[in-house]
Amino acid sequence: MQRLICVVLCNSLVPGTVLNSWKVVWVVLSDDGVEFFKRKADSAPKGMIPLKGAVLTSPCQDFSKRTLVFKLSTAKKQDHFFQATHLEERESWVKDIKRAITCLQGGVKFARKSTRRSIRLPDTINLSELYILMRDQENGVKEQKLEKDRRVYNHCFTGGTVVDWLISKDKARNRPEALMLATGLLNEGFLQPAGDVSKEGVEGGAVSTVLDEPNALYYFADSGFFCEGYSSDEDVIVKEEFRGNIIKQGCLLKQGHRRKNWKVRKFILRNDPAYIHYYDPTKGDEYPLGSIHLRGSVITAVEFVPDAKRYDVDGNLFEIITSDETHYFLQAATSEERNEWIKAIHAVSKTGK
Incomplete structure (x- = not known):
């Protein structure tokens, strides 16, 4: 069985079959279907969507107030909707589900297609390490504020800038050769297109989808990229606390302050200023439920939570204590994920304003 499990507690949302409400689920892609579970640890799925004869639609525009939605329509004309937590996740799911459907049609076993092979990248090239070098503040690719077609693109750069740096x-x-490397970074989700020219390059199907021209703009997937238009109808209002670069994002369990119950929340960690915002993952990223100012906070792993029911706690707990002594208790899916969050939040709390 081919498993595609995100490293967060949830990785897609599906509407309920009775009330058409959106719920957080854990999704697994197998050779011939998409299974979804209530929790990651569950041994039996709540349901399975067969892929034979299915059609995938992405992006899906059936929900005007939701983004990152894709639709899976079965051979029996049943529509199933999924909402990813971020763009890279949606594109990864769409690519692999389409590949699984194609394999079923051709009677071959599903296996994830290698971007590296499709553009002939040598085995010695580590795209993750290359991306880290590109993100270095001193010696990496410099992010800029660029103006194109009556829009201002913040935290971005041109394809030519990437080529020159490589x-x-x-x-x-x-x-x-540099364009092949840049295309590998784009295909793996490290780089994202910004603006019509670069997006048309991605959709054009050429071997090199990164364009070496001044009008083709790109940005780092985990940056603080945003676009501003001149028209009053298109202006993007960005509060000061949202201007920092995105350091990490994903879903965690958070304990409520009043009822002490645990709910899945999507967290987005930014620096400069140092904030972590949390959202209801069923309602998108437009309006956060709350924010935690991390400057001067203390972040530690803990083994238990006061006032928590034992069956609500699976482990991998950590606590954020803010400078005004407010306590937040969170649960990660694995110990490795907990350590990654603690390390990232601790760094932001020390360096962000």
């Missing part, structure tokens, strides 16, 4: 750092011998 050559200057001896990561590529020439521009065609």
Whole structure:
């Protein structure tokens, strides 16, 4: 069985079959179907969507107030809707589900297609390490504020800038080779297109989807990218606390302050200023339920939570104590994920304003 399990507590949302309400579920992609579970630890799925004869639609515009939605329509004309927590996750699911459907049609076993092979990247190239070097504040690719077509793009850069950097750092011998590397980064979700020109390049189906021209804009997937238009109808209002770069995002269990119950919340961690915002993952990222100012906070792993019912706690707990001594208790899916969150939040609390 091919499993595609996100490293967060939930990775897609599906509407309930009776009331058409949206619920958080854990999703697994197998050779011939999409299974969904109430919790990651459950041994039996709540249901399964067969992929034979299915059609996938992405992006799905059936819900005007929801983003990152894709639709899976079965051979029996039943529609199932999923909402990912962020863009890279949706694109990853869409690519692999489409691949699984194609494999079923051709009578071959499903296996994730290698971006590396499709663009002939050498095995010695580590795209994750390359991305870390590109994100280095001193020696990496410089993020800029660029103006194109009556819009201002913040925290972005051109495709040519990426190519120049790869050559200057001896990561590529020439521009065609640098474009292949940049395309690998784009296909794996490390880079994202910004603006019509770069998006058309991605949709064009060329071997190199990163364009080496001044009008093709891109941004880092975990940056604080946002776009502002000149028209009053298109202006993007960004509060000061949302202007920081996105350091980490994903879903965690959070204990409520009043009722002490646990609910899945999507968290987005930003620095400069140091904030972590949390959202109801069934309602998108437009309006946060709350925010935690992390400057001067203390973040530690804990083994138990006061006033918590034992069956509500699966472990992997950690606590954030803010500078005004407000306590927040959170649960991660795994110990590794807990350590990653603690490390990231601790760094932001020390360096962010």
